[in-house]
Amino acid sequence: MPRFKFALFISLLVSSAMVSKIAAQSNASGNKSPQGDTWDSIKLLPDWSGGWGDHDWETGRLRGGEVSRGIPFNAKAQAQADSYRKLAAAGGDVTQRTQNCVPSGFSGTMGGPEAYYEFLFTPGRVTITSENGLIRRIYTDGRKPPDDPDESFHGYSVGHWEGGTLVVETIGLDRNNSFAANIPVGKGLRVAERMYLTDPDLLQIDSVIEAPAILTAPYRVTKHFSRHRNYTMNEFNCSQNNRDVDPRTGKQIFDLTPPDDLPPPPKN
């Protein structure tokens, strides 16, 4: 009888695996949504044209805060977050990765006052550009991501459409990216996103961030972006007129050396 039970167990296991595989295939083939793989298919995708601003920041609801409470940090990261918050609360010099003009990276959230975004659809790809220089390429041509891609600030993103929702998975993100309290995310950051319109001019992005080096559990974030139709994208060149940071030390300064071309002062 034990032999029979073992055979039954194996049989059930194999059946279960087959069902799972079939279900997965069924899901894949059952998704009849246009995938934007041709110019004609792109015509069937939702209209995400225009410039998109950080709605949560623009409406003042989340303006300026870097609220680190509620994030499932591990003990080490929590201590860093507490220290960061205390320093910020005291009006201290809380280092920002961008203050030394390090390029902006994707870390699971987008947004902020400088950055407006645009979504560009081409066959097999959605490209997100930002005024602050971030460019995200999301491949929707059915490819699998590499097993272990080289790290980059934008990472390696693949996606597909489920109706009007763009579903994105991103790996290969630079370990120095940060999504809170300027704490580097470390190795193994993985971000799952669902992007969709909740209103003709409002885009919602639900993200699940897995960062095993600093989190004890996945962290869920929801962000909103409001559309500004006919917006002309600007640029944000951080090194043009940066008088705030000593490039050698990264410490905050305020360089009051007057420009060479100042006119003479008024006589009275």
Place this chain on the structure above:
Amino acid sequence: MNVSKRPRVTAAAYVFMVLLATARLAPAHHSYAMFDRTKIVTVTGTVAKYDFRNPHMFLWLYVKNPATGKQDIYAVEGGSRNNLARQGWDRNTFEEGEKLTITLNPLKDGRTGGYFVKAVKADGKTITGDPAAGQGDGKIPGVSGAAQAEEEAAEKEKKQK
């Protein structure tokens, strides 16, 4: 530019979503630790140079020092070009040689300069700065303000226990 619409959710649900979000937010280019954003100072002077560039706008101003009789130079930093442009600023917002009365958050180290709060032109027109500027009400906007609020809430919670 169109006025954006809010999602179709109840206010309570929205607040709940916002609380859930706790996302990395708008930490601008630097921490502003060099400015005392709880205070404001007002000076009147003549525009020496207006630099509408990134990462921050700079306005250079000659201001007569009543003690010395000389013209001090003030450096006034403002928001990014992108942010200010969306508020209606452009490269012609100020002109070299024009008289201005400027309100600023002063530098903590006492040097002549600060963060732009607002400017009043000779014709009375007021130009406002970006939301990183403190308004002189003792409150600090941005990361520090949010952190202060969190610290105060944590302290209150500790006392209640």
